[in-house]
Amino acid sequence: MPEHTVKAYSEELEALSSEVARMGGIAESAFSDSLAAVVRRDTRLAREVVARDEKIDEAQREIEHRAIRLMALRHPYANDLRQVLSAWRIGIDLERVGDLAKNIAKRTKVINEFDPIDLTQSIESMGKFASIQLKAVLDAYSSRDAKAAVGVWSHDEDIDRHYNALFRELLTYMMEDPRTIGPCAHLLFVAKNIERIGDHCTNIAEQVHYLVTGEELIRDRPKRGDVAAAPPAGEP
Amino acid sequence: MSIDAPDPSKAPATQRGGGFAFRWLRPASRPPAMLEARVSGPMGAAGRLRDLAPVFEAIPGPAILIDASARVAAANASARRRWGLAYDAGGAVTLAAAAKGEAPSPGLPLARFLRQFAPLEAAQAVLRDGQTRAVDYCDPAPVEEHFRCTISRLQWAGAEGALLVFSDVTAQINSERMRVEFVANASHELRTPLTAFTAALETILGPAKDSEADRNRFLTMMSAHADRMKRLIDDLLSLSRIELDEHVPPEGQADLVAVLNEAVDWAAPIAAKRGVRFEIKAPRGRALVVGDRIQIGQVAQNLIDNAEKYSPDNGVVEIEVGLAEDREEAVRRSGRQWPEASRISMVTPLPASDLGYAYFRVVDHGPGIKRRYLPKLGERFFRVAREEGEPRRGTGLGLAIVKHIVNRHRGGMVVESQVDAGSAFGVYLERPAEA
Ligand SMILES: Nc1ncnc2c1ncn2[C@@H]1O[C@H](COP(=O)(O)OP(=O)(O)O)[C@@H](O)[C@H]1O
Ligand SMILES: [Mg+2]
Numbered sequence: 033m034p035e036h037t038v039k040a041y042s043e044e045l046e047a048l049s050s051e052v053a054r055m056g057g058i059a060e061s062a063f064s065d066s067l068a069a070v071v072r073r074d075t076r077l078a079r080e081v082v083a084r085d086e087k088i089d090e091a092q093r094e095i096e097h098r099a100i101r102l103m104a105l106r107h108p109y110a111n112d113l114r115q116v117l118s119a120w121r122i123g124i125d126l127e128r129v130g131d132l133a134k135n136i137a138k139r140t141k142v143i144n145e146f147d148p149i150d151l152t153q154s155i156e157s158m159g160k161f162a163s164i165q166l167k168a169v170l171d172a173y174s175s176r177d178a179k180a181a182v183g184v185w186s187h188d189e190d191i192d193r194h195y196n197a198l199f200r201e202l203l204t205y206m207m208e209d210p211r212t213i214g215p216c217a218h219l220l221f222v223a224k225n226i227e228r229i230g231d232h233c234t235n236i237a238e239q240v241h242y243l244v245t246g247e248e249l250i251r252d253r254p255k256r257g258d259v260a261a262a263p264p265a266g267e268p
Numbered sequence: 269m270s271i272d273a274p275d276p277s278k279a280p281a282t283q284r285g286g287g288f289a290f291r292w293l294r295p296a297s298r299p300p301a302m303l304e305a306r307v308s309g310p311m312g313a314a315g316r317l318r319d320l321a322p323v324f325e326a327i328p329g330p331a332i333l334i335d336a337s338a339r340v341a342a343a344n345a346s347a348r349r350r351w352g353l354a355y356d357a358g359g360a361v362t363l364a365a366a367a368k369g370e371a372p373s374p375g376l377p378l379a380r381f382l383r384q385f386a387p388l389e390a391a392q393a394v395l396r397d398g399q400t401r402a403v404d405y406c407d408p409a410p411v412e413e414h415f416r417c418t419i420s421r422l423q424w425a426g427a428e429g430a431l432l433v434f435s436d437v438t439a440q441i442n443s444e445r446m447r448v449e450f451v452a453n454a455s456h457e458l459r460t461p462l463t464a465f466t467a468a469l470e471t472i473l474g475p476a477k478d479s480e481a482d483r484n485r486f487l488t489m490m491s492a493h494a495d496r497m498k499r500l501i502d503d504l505l506s507l508s509r510i511e512l513d514e515h516v517p518p519e520g521q522a523d524l525v526a527v528l529n530e531a532v533d534w535a536a537p538i539a540a541k542r543g544v545r546f547e548i549k550a551p552r553g554r555a556l557v558v559g560d561r562i563q564i565g566q567v568a569q570n571l572i573d574n575a576e577k578y579s580p581d582n583g584v585v586e587i588e589v590g591l592a593e594d595r596e597e598a599v600r601r602s603g604r605q606w607p608e609a610s611r612i613s614m615v616t617p618l619p620a621s622d623l624g625y626a627y628f629r630v631v632d633h634g635p636g637i638k639r640r641y642l643p644k645l646g647e648r649f650f651r652v653a654r655e656e657g658e659p660r661r662g663t664g665l666g667l668a669i670v671k672h673i674v675n676r677h678r679g680g681m682v683v684e685s686q687v688d689a690g691s692a693f694g695v696y697l698e699r700p701a702e703a
Pocket of ligand 2: 570573574662666667
């Protein structure tokens, strides 16, 4: 293949990678801003996060578009094919992360209409675990670090534990004072959304591992914690 | 790569750089690659560039030079440290950690490592219209940091790009926030002991005026309340100080074996009054970690204090110090030893694949901590006794202090506990790179 074609091809792959990284950055700040909005009761910030979601969707479309073009025109195989496929799939997970962040932000507005409930530290520390996971997995993607990806993948249970504890705490609150049921229910879904962002991080970790090593991580990671006590996955 | 350009690292530098530019390059004073590419002309231009390279290197915060397509042309020392960048043999900026075998690119895209969307957007805008911009943004994990990034257009020898200069404004933002929090916490928490203190005082001045025995009783109470207020203020100040520079990684080294032995020596006399003993199991020699010796001592002291406080009379507190190859092993050995226990990570560092850790673990055989309370450990003022309406002892700030110190050290902390059997608190910290 002539030199300039090779160059254009590798540039396209590189551009795809950095589009994923850029999208990761937007999702990352959407998530941390949505947490800050809940914790600090900042309705204005929440509105900003909601408005910004469009950028994440745009980035995902862009990634999809680039991936399709690469596949159609360049017929990538082996490592190159993995780069294209993993970028595509990570884009899908990141888009979900963005949606979940938007959802957290939307609830802030409603939660702020009630009196404050003293659970912000618990939400904050659960959110902190999830944002560390998100940062770590995006770093692992940037540096193509399979071992770091495995680290993220095997640490999801921390978030689950925090979620289960927070869930119980919220139940106690609601039972003790039925007036708090409204805001507590919203906080419960905030917690659920954080937990699901954690799940998407492990999906992304699987993709990074696959990208670097060509091998799948074993799917059925032991998920501990009381599944029975958790609320349904659906939204109200 | 299935399709690969020639490996740049195999080509002699002079060939790739074209011209003489590389001959005077040293890793420590490499000039911006974008500029360098233009210097194939007169010796004078090269001379001027050589003079400017150290200036760029010496900018105190991270500074990055990008070309017109937002690819990194140069990164100064501080930027390279922050984002793990390096110059390759050909003088191009790369991610030091990136696996080999990736497509050689015409330059590392800014978005690949910066990610934060505010400065990225602003950089694009500056490249478009040339207007200088400054944006503030926050890096939330693992330790919250705030930056102001100033971006200005740069034109040099026919090339066009932009210069990004970052300054860390975390300290200002933290100090403002700490002030607000300190005032709120102090006024809230001091109110209860102060009310009790005043009530006792009024009793002495009034009803108890004529009884020596009553007066003494209330004076003793007042002294206890005053003690409590002093402890609260000490702990709050200590916590504020730690939070203030939580974003500044610690310097120096500490030997966990020595630190733990010292902490035990401090605690032993008081513990002996109740017959509580300490047993230390440590490796021969030292267990060095990167960190602030005094703060790590504070961590050890707080955990040992708690273990002693919650031990039954004549109980034994076991302390273990050891080394671990990587994060997984550190987590396992410091916090996964009791199969039946509930456990939680209080602090988790980012996974780093090439770091060794040293850890210590403080084990007591006290009442344990109910599972539902584990995630609340480390929240300021959280105390199980307070939750369950028992009389108070302690400030509930000890573990908050511990948590912030471990976080500042980018270390990890794990708790396992079993009701009626005991609790174990484990801390692991990075070992220094082999000298
Ligand atoms: N070793 C332990 N065993 C049982 N409970 C503990 C132990 N360490 C800490 N705790 C619980 O965690 C709470 C917070 O601890 P800490 O922050 O050190 O505050 P303090 O010691 O002032 O109460 C304690 O009040 C106690 O309920
Ligand atoms: Mg204590």
